[in-house]
Amino acid sequence: MADTATGQWHAVMDVDDLWEGELESVDVEGTSVLLINLGGNQVMAYRNRCPHQDWPLQDGDLDGTTLTCAQHLWEFDVTSGRGVNPANCALVGYECKVDEDGTVQVRV
Amino acid sequence: MSRYVLVGGGVATAATATGLRAAGFAGEIVLVSGEPHLPYERPPLSKEYLAGTFGRGDFQANPDGWAADNDIELVLGTRAQALDPGLRRLSLSDGSTLTYDALVLGTGVRARTLPGFEGDRVHVVRTIADSERLAERLVPGRHLAILGAGFIGCEVAAVAAAKGVRVTVFEPEALPLARVVGPEVGHAMLDVHGEQGVVIRTGELVTGMSETPSGVELRTRDGEVVECDDVLVGVGSVPNTELAVEAGLDVDGGILADEHGRTSAPDVYAVGDVASRLHHGRHVRVEHHDTAVRHGAALARTLLGESEPWTGEHYFWSHQYEHNVQSLGRLGGQTVLRGSLEERSFTVFSLADGRITGMVALNRPRDLLQTRKVLAVPHEVTAAQLADEDFALKGLLPQRPRRSEVRA
Ligand SMILES: Cc1cc2nc3c(=O)[nH]c(=O)nc-3n(C[C@H](O)[C@H](O)[C@H](O)COP(=O)(O)OP(=O)(O)OC[C@H]3O[C@@H](n4cnc5c(N)ncnc54)[C@H](O)[C@@H]3O)c2cc1C
Ligand code: FES
Numbered sequence: 001m002a003d004t005a006t007g008q009w010h011a012v013m014d015v016d017d018l019w020e021g022e023l024e025s026v027d028v029e030g031t032s033v034l035l036i037n038l039g040g041n042q043v044m045a046y047r048n049r050c051p052h053q054d055w056p057l058q059d060g061d062l063d064g065t066t067l068t069c070a071q072h073l074w075e076f077d078v079t080s081g082r083g084v085n086p087a088n089c090a091l092v093g094y095e096c097k098v099d100e101d102g103t104v105q106v107r108v
Numbered sequence: 109m110s111r112y113v114l115v116g117g118g119v120a121t122a123a124t125a126t127g128l129r130a131a132g133f134a135g136e137i138v139l140v141s142g143e144p145h146l147p148y149e150r151p152p153l154s155k156e157y158l159a160g161t162f163g164r165g166d167f168q169a170n171p172d173g174w175a176a177d178n179d180i181e182l183v184l185g186t187r188a189q190a191l192d193p194g195l196r197r198l199s200l201s202d203g204s205t206l207t208y209d210a211l212v213l214g215t216g217v218r219a220r221t222l223p224g225f226e227g228d229r230v231h232v233v234r235t236i237a238d239s240e241r242l243a244e245r246l247v248p249g250r251h252l253a254i255l256g257a258g259f260i261g262c263e264v265a266a267v268a269a270a271k272g273v274r275v276t277v278f279e280p281e282a283l284p285l286a287r288v289v290g291p292e293v294g295h296a297m298l299d300v301h302g303e304q305g306v307v308i309r310t311g312e313l314v315t316g317m318s319e320t321p322s323g324v325e326l327r328t329r330d331g332e333v334v335e336c337d338d339v340l341v342g343v344g345s346v347p348n349t350e351l352a353v354e355a356g357l358d359v360d361g362g363i364l365a366d367e368h369g370r371t372s373a374p375d376v377y378a379v380g381d382v383a384s385r386l387h388h389g390r391h392v393r394v395e396h397h398d399t400a401v402r403h404g405a406a407l408a409r410t411l412l413g414e415s416e417p418w419t420g421e422h423y424f425w426s427h428q429y430e431h432n433v434q435s436l437g438r439l440g441g442q443t444v445l446r447g448s449l450e451e452r453s454f455t456v457f458s459l460a461d462g463r464i465t466g467m468v469a470l471n472r473p474r475d476l477l478q479t480r481k482v483l484a485v486p487h488e489v490t491a492a493q494l495a496d497e498d499f500a501l502k503g504l505l506p507q508r509p510r511r512s513e514v515r516a
Contacts, residue, residue, distance in 0.1 A: 053156070053166075061477035070473030071432075073398060073423060073480075086123070086401065087130055088170060 007094075007108045015041060015102045023067070025058040028108045033094060034058060035104065036078050038065070044078055045096035045106045051089045067091075110135040112411065113198060113206050115188045115351070116214030117141025119149055119397060120380025120404040122169035124212055127408025129178045137180045138206060140198075144185040145236055146170065151397055153239040154263040155427055159270065160243065164236070188215075191355035193373035209375065210411055213352060213363060214404065216381045217345035217395060222255070225317055229324050231340045233260055245338045248272030253326055253336040255314050257284030259426050261342030262297060265306045266428040276334065277301070277308045278326075284308055285426075285433075289468045292449060292456050293433055296470055300431060300452070345395060347382050360384060362393035367417035368410045369403060377410075379403040388419065396424040421466070421483050434476045437466030437483055444491045447472060455479075462488045481505055 012026045018037040025048045026033050032048035034057050048056050050069045059070040066084060067076045075084040081091035095107035112128065112135060114121040125137050141147065147169040156162035165172075175182050187201040191211070198206045219232035231242045242264070246252070252268050254261045257279035265275045281287060284301070286294030301308050313329040317339065326334045349359045358364040358372040362384030369377040369385065378385070380400035384393035399422050406418035426433040431452065439458045447454030455469040457479075464487070467479050478501035487504040 053152075059473045061474075061481075063481065068477060068480075070477055072425060085405070086126065088126055088174075 009105045009107050011099075011103045012106050013104050015043065015098050015104050018043065018104060021062055023058045023060060023062055025056065026106075028106055031108050032056065033106055033108065035096070035106075036062065036067070038079065041098045043096050043098055043104050044081075045094040046078075046081060047092035047094070049092075050074060051083070051091060057091075110209035111207065112137050112210045112212065113208040114139045114212040114214060115141075115198070116212075116216055116380070116382075117143045117145060117147045117184070118214055118216050118380055118400060119147060119169050120216075120400040121212060121214035122147035123401045123404025124214070124379065124408045124411075125178070125180050126170065126174075127405045128411065129180070131408060131412050133408075133412060135209070137178075138183060139175075139180055140183040140186055140188050140200060140206075142185070142187040142201075143235060146172070146175070146182070146184075148236065149397060150234070151425075153236065154233050154260050155267065157236075158233070158239050158243050158246070158264065159267045188351055191351050191376075193355055193357070193376055196375065211376045212369075212407060213371070213376065213378045213382060214380045214400075215348035215351065217347045219341070220344045220346050222341055222343060225255075225339065225341055227319055227324075229319065229338045230317075231338060233264060233340070233342070234345075242338075242340065246271045246273050250274065250337040251276070251323075251335070252338050252340060253278065253314070253324070253334065254340045254342055256342035256344070257281075257308055257310070258342055258344065259285065259288075261340065262301065262428055263426060264340055264342065265301060265308075266304070269301075269304045269306050270429070275306045276336070277306060278312045278314045278328070279308060279310050280313045282310050284310070288439075289433060289435055290439060290443065290456055292445065292454065293468055293470050296449065296452055297428065297431070297433070300429060304429060345381075347393070349382060352378070352382075360391070362391075364391060367419070368415075369407045370410075377407055379407050387422075392422070394422050394424075396422055398423045421480065423480075432471050432473065433468070434473065435466070435468040436476060436480060437464070439466045439468060441465065442491065444494045446475065446494055446497060457494050459489070459491060459494070462490065464489060464494075475501065478502055478505075 010028050020037045020039045024035045034046045034048040036044045052074045055071045061068045065079050067078050081093045083089040149167040152162050152167045190199040219234045251274040254277040257277045268275050283294030314326045316327040323337045347362050352363045363378035365378040365383045365385045367386045381395045384391045421437040423436050442459045444457045453471045455472045455475040458466045482504045493499045
């Protein structure tokens, strides 16, 4: 999942503030990062830009594990970042972890 | 080994090719396109590519190595000239012939031209070449006249104005875009263009042109003469059906196809803009990127024996300046406004018998995404509910347990 294994860990928010099923975007040193809480303390982090034409993704719709971009309706599986429709693309993922105290950390 | 031949270098045939390989089709795939490029998306031609913010690589349907990686034979810069469905044979402009086990026609449309409007200063936008040719002419201080305030006319106007070009748009109807998206969006976009300095002359028709040593003189129906440097003709399109007509396929506007994309000839299919396809009981031909991709992808499944047709809603968008127009489903009948015209943030729903049939929105991506799900399920809603912003569209969806509850 870690497409970008370089970079620094950054504490971005508390997992309790990240609702399951919602899309949240945070700024990490100038990079907009999309956070998704899959439940069970599993949080995914992606570059907040659609691989299609770079529009931000937080206006999209998350239905179960499918994220639909609000611009031209490309769909992604947020558990893997993989494109569903079309299939030949993928979200850019960042390493992400939830500390014991609930702090969400992203490596950017 | 079977050979599937795809004609057209647009997103529809590209999606079929991708879908076939993704599903494990091991036969030959040959893609023939009259254009010298890998299949590409056309929407940026009147937007980002014309503006210069996208390069060529930013709107290819697939990355560079795609054809080689997927063993797809590309025959580019070559036109399919004749089709013999009896012999299952296609003749190409380079003199060669191809036999096929299945043939997919994704020949799209071309820009409609106007008799008497031609020459170095007259433009249309349908291809990369068209967009590049026009982009060279968008120099600050020049005057561009656009015939037709449809999507392409309005999008080019927005790009040209941002580049400092003086723009005048002639539109015989009372509002831009209104025939497709209705008066609310038409009015809003008329005002937006006006604020950006674009002059949209509605109710006016240009009837003739002549070239002068330094530019072009246009004559309007009312006898006025307007000087400009360049002319964009944005008056619609003509489906590329000649190949199908000459081969004796049923054609009525577009190439007639059933809900799977099957034409009247055996093993010949039509996808994308050129197809007039059975959709919820009637033949519909649309010129939308999304529909072309979905037709193409669904056809791959059909070719591999799956019998589910694509029955999704037709969707299209347009970007002009910072504004976003999006439309879904069937418009018409009773309409309901949700949101604010003044703030340019609204959705106009079309309603029939307590059901939403379609919507068009200005700067309301959330409404679009919710409505898309609502249209896919049985629902009942009133005009008053839709008009009330406190009424959540989500409430029209069947309630599902949250994932955590499922797990519990
Ligand atoms: C400038 C512009 C802006 C647009 N903007 C939007 C937008 O914002 N939103 C939206 O939803 N839609 C938009 N569209 C529409 C969208 O691009 C089309 O719906 C889409 O391109 C259809 O894809 P297609 O594969 O069916 O056909 P096309 O993309 O038209 O491809 C057809 C291909 O077939 C080739 N061909 C034709 N005849 C032959 C032959 N005999 N032999 C070989 N090859 C042949 C052509 O050269 C072409 O490569 C826009 C279109 C244009 C032109
Ligand atoms: S930018 Fe996301 S689908 Fe086009």
